[in-house]
Amino acid sequence: MSALAIVRGALWVGDLSRYPRPVHDCDGYALFEVQGRLVPKLARSMRVSCSVVRARLQRGARAFTAWSTRDDEVAGWLWVSTGREWAPPIRRELHFAADECYGWDAGTLPDHRGHGLFTELLRYAGWRMAREGARLMWGGILDENLASQRANAAAGLRPIVHLSAIHDLEPTTLQAWPVEYADERLVVRALRVVHGEDQ
Ligand SMILES: CC(C)(COP(=O)(O)OP(=O)(O)OC[C@H]1O[C@@H](n2cnc3c(N)ncnc32)[C@H](O)[C@@H]1OP(=O)(O)O)[C@@H](O)C(=O)NCCC(=O)NCCS
Secondary structure (H helix, E strand, C coil): CCCCCEEEEEEEEEEHHHCCCCCCEECCEEEEECCHHHHHHHHHHHCCCHHHHHHHHHCCCEEEEEEECCCCEEEEEEEEECCEEEEHHHCEEEECCCCEEEEEEEEECHHHCCCCHHHHHHHHHHHHHHHCCCCEEEEEEECCCHHHHHHHHHCCCEEEEEEEEECCCCCCEEEEEECCCCCHHHHHHHHHHHHCCCC
16 A cells, blocks of 8 residues: 655744844845846756746746855745745645735755855845735745754744645645644634635
């Protein structure tokens, strides 16, 4: 008998009202939001085609990057959406309230890892989104992804609900339950993110 295909993770959140003004430059890296000119560079680092990046930007997703001034390349990136976004690991569309945003599909090129780039990108993107009215930034992290957990914790995010997605049967069965000591108001919001208004 084959093992069940279960994806385990958690939905994390950062309270953007507590975010300090971040640095824009750190040790050979500049942080900024990608506009049209940098699409090919971002696509190259992400190993996707330019059309994938352009389609995301056209539908309103935002891309924040850490640019390596030494190597002239996008060393790290973080996508941020509002409204709704598909979450592939749990095969579910997530729904965000008007004052929420969602960080997703982050990455740092292997040669640039461990320099705090993801942590700084989370802070920078969170600060930028806060200036535009967002109060909370959500993110999904797999339980096995210790590097992402450390970076998110360093950037001030914390887990609110555990997620467990069982993919063997269609449709996917998704379970969500509170993390111990999580703020109840954030748990309610997290369940709305996962299940929509009718949870
Ligand atoms: C996760 C990822 C984006 C982190 O990028 P980064 O720029 O290296 O992140 P940071 O340097 O800000 O922080 C990484 C932290 O994890 C730690 N870390 C790195 N590899 C680790 C590992 N294998 N196990 C545990 N901790 C690890 C680092 O030491 C650092 O913690 P510290 O600051 O307490 O020392 C990068 O590893 C990556 O691209 N992974 C593949 C894609 C991915 O997982 N994306 C995120 C999806 S949620």
